[in-house]
Amino acid sequence: MAAKHVLSKSTFMAGCQCPKRLYLHKKHPELSNPEDEDLQAIFSRGTTVGLLARELFKGGIDVAPPDPFSYHISVAKTQELIAANHSVIYEAAFMYDGVLCAIDLLVKKRNKWYAYEVKSSTKVKDPFVQDAALQHYVITRSGLPLADISVVHLNNQYKRVGELEVEQLFNAVSVKEPVLSLQDFVEAQIDSFKKVLKSKNIPNILIGDHCKKPYDCNFTNHCGANMLHQRAIGNSNLNKSELKQFLKEWQYPFYFFDFETIMPAIPEFDHSRPYQQIPFQYSLHTQASPRSALNHTAFLGDGVSDPRLPLIKQMLKDLGTEGSIVTWNKSFEVTRIKEMAEDFPRYQKQLSKLIDRIVDLMVPFQKKWYELPSFMGSYSLKYVLPVLVPELSYDSLAIQNGGDASSVYAIIKEQPIAVQMQQRNDLLAYCHLDTLAMVEIYKKLKALVK
Ligand code: SF4
Known part of the structure; x- marks a missing residue:
């Protein structure tokens, strides 16, 4: 039986926003807000953009798991493909010290490995760098050195005329420098999140601006954070x-x-x-x-x-x-x-x-x-x-x-x-x-x- 992971990229990011969010997500998912259709739309948009970005590096092998509970299969396949010298892997997955993460595109060029994470936004936002920092940490700690790690985002200056030109549609921006400077932070956060998850008590965190930043938390109903912005009363x-x-x-x-x-x-x-x-x-x-x-x-x-x-x-x-x-x-x-x-x-x-x-x-x-x-x-x-x-x-x-x-x-x-x-x-x-x-x-x- 493959070892189960304690943290993933999304739960790590939840923890960075608020340890209570991480705890509730793992231990009390039933307290989450009802599913938001807008979020579903964002998710399906991300999937479409991600699939299109694969055309930047054609001929790769997709190791995405058949379901979210089978990531150990992706981790094993990734190792096999790296050992067999495949140069393009889609959704390559890695696990280190109980932390699991996947990367959209893993590419070998001139004997060096490059990682690319695809985002459906039009610029590199701060949370993407944190995301990439965790990916870099897990990939390199599990034994694969990376020559570079980049965020691939949509280029909103590209105007379509005729067939889509995928090379023009996307911009790849290296985030290696900030990612390297965040490696100690990532390690410390992982330790602290593992402690949070071992605890029997829900972290005592009050609602605040962090409930909406960088993302809308999905436990706002439970914590009462939705009331935050409804207090304003106007004048006459x-x-x-x-x-x-x-x-x-x-x-x-x-x-x-x-x-x-x-x-x-x-x-x-x-x-x-x-x-x-x-x-x-x-x-x-x-x-x-x-x-x-x-x-x-x-x-x-x-x-x-x-x-x-x-x-x-x-x-x-x-x-x-x-x-x-x-x-x-x-x-x-x-x-x-x-x-x-x-x-x-x-x-x-x-x-x-x-x-x-x-x-x-x-x-x-x-x-x-x-x-x-x-x-x-x-x-x-x-x-x-x-x-x-x-x-x-x-x-x-x-x-x-x-x-x-x-x-x-x-x-x-x-x-x-x-x-x-x-x-x-x-x-x-x-x-x-x-x-x-x-x-x-x-x-x-x-x-x-x-
Ligand atoms: S609503 Fe706010 S306090 Fe509650 S879990 Fe989410 S981010 Fe944390």
């Missing part, structure tokens, strides 16, 4: 003159407008970069004059092809050439329009003209010209709307926030037709409510300054 304020002046500058027709976007880690379409926000949907409520009825139009991509070109064409028609385009947090819409102008230069002139017409309904709340304690100090639409327009609610909708909308759209093409039709309706209903919410909030503000 109404600055009529600022508000009046602000609204006076708007010009009819009013276009209440909102984009939804997806951010594919790996660029799916030409003229897009890793994690570029691709608008796939908008909702638009138009009011031609103070007394005219509200008109609604919408755009929703087909879920398969690049939505931006058809979106641009319809948007330019729908938004006309004059009148204020009302958004919530205008920098989001402005940036998306600028990006589309750059990526589709044929429409640059027309798109740039839209930007001058954009106004931001969030400003009176952000600048606290209008503030109520029940906004809880926030100027997010999700806080302001239920207070000012309680009859409009996202609660009954299948899609209740932008993150859900992105997740649904990202995989809509893989769903059966009946599900696709339902999800398209759900997306339309969600985005429709976003712009209707702005219309109603505008009416409330207008009434305040009458």
